[in-house]
Amino acid sequence: KQEVTQIPAALSVPEGENLVLNCSFTDSAIYNLQWFRQDPGKGLTSLLLIQSSQREQTSGRLNASLDKSSGRSTLYIAASQPGDSATYLCAVIKPWGIYGGSQGNLIFGKGTKLSVKP
Amino acid sequence: GAVVSQHPSRVICKSGTSVKIECRSLDFQATTMFWYRQFPKQSLMLMATSNEGSKATYEQGVEKDKFLINHASLTLSTLTVTSAHPEDSSFYICSAWPGLAGLETQYFGPGTRLLVL
Numbered sequence: 001k002q003e004v005t006q007i008p009a010a011l012s013v014p015e016g017e018n019l020v021l022n023c024s025f026t027d028s029a030i031y032n033l034q035w036f037r038q039d040p041g042k043g044l045t046s047l048l049l050i051q052s053s054q055r056e057q058t059s060g061r062l063n064a065s066l067d068k069s070s071g072r073s074t075l076y077i078a079a080s081q082p083g084d085s086a087t088y089l090c091a092v093i094k095p096w097g098i099y100g101g102s103q104g105n106l107i108f109g110k111g112t113k114l115s116v117k118p
Numbered sequence: 119g120a121v122v123s124q125h126p127s128r129v130i131c132k133s134g135t136s137v138k139i140e141c142r143s144l145d146f147q148a149t150t151m152f153w154y155r156q157f158p159k160q161s162l163m164l165m166a167t168s169n170e171g172s173k174a175t176y177e178q179g180v181e182k183d184k185f186l187i188n189h190a191s192l193t194l195s196t197l198t199v200t201s202a203h204p205e206d207s208s209f210y211i212c213s214a215w216p217g218l219a220g221l222e223t224q225y226f227g228p229g230t231r232l233l234v235l
Contacts, residue, residue, distance in 0.1 A: 004161070034223065036226075042228050042229060043122070043124075043211055043226040043227050043228040043229050044162075044211070044213075044226040045226075046223045046225075046226075049223050089162070091162075105152070105164055105167070106152075106162075106164065106213075106224065107161075107164075108161040108162040108163075109161060110159065110160060110161045111161075
């Protein structure tokens with residue numbers, strides 16, 4: 001059974017710091033991996049999607065890497081800002097047909113709650 | 119583009135009543151819609167998957183007779199929590215998938231917070 005773990009559970013940093021959020025998964029047979037942010041009481045916003053054949057994706061100040069063989073992904077946030085404060089979720093996407101059930105099904109970690117202090 | 123709405127955003131109900139939550143894709147057609155729930159300090163967990171015009175597929179441990187899902191059109195799916203109990207109190211989030219194999223992300227609604235008294 002696929003399990004996704006995110007470390008740390010919470011992180012507080014001063015504005016301007018670069019930081020790394022970690023995600024690990026137990027089964028390397030994933031289709032894609034996706035990073036989301038969740039603001040309190042709100043839905044999810046997709047940040048970066050890394051396909052299994054890729055090793056990283058970048059968007060602005062965000063960079064996500066994927067190492068399938070070791071079952072790890074990291075989300076790097078450069079020059080953090082107070083507006084980055086949110087919970088960051090990592091999710092792996094099941095490949096079709098192997099686990100059965102639904103297509104494009106996401107398995108989430110519990111998230112890392114980030115607080116960036118001004 | 120790719121906006122998904124949910125209604126209501128928050129609902130409080132008495133134990134034993136039924137609650138319906140709507141999920142709409144506003145500017146695209148969703149081949150598939152997913153329903154997740156999130157208990158405090160826990161992961162988002164998939165409850166069920168619905169494809170337009172067919173019966174929903176439920177994840178193990180989710181009671182299909184308690185959580186009724188209807189996906190009547192390519193832009194609307196509903197989740198009805200029947201005979202709700204306090205343990206059903208949770209944050210319910212839907213997502214919609216445009217249907218391009220593996221290349222499209224799911225688009226998430228803002229969620230519905232359900233409190234059963």
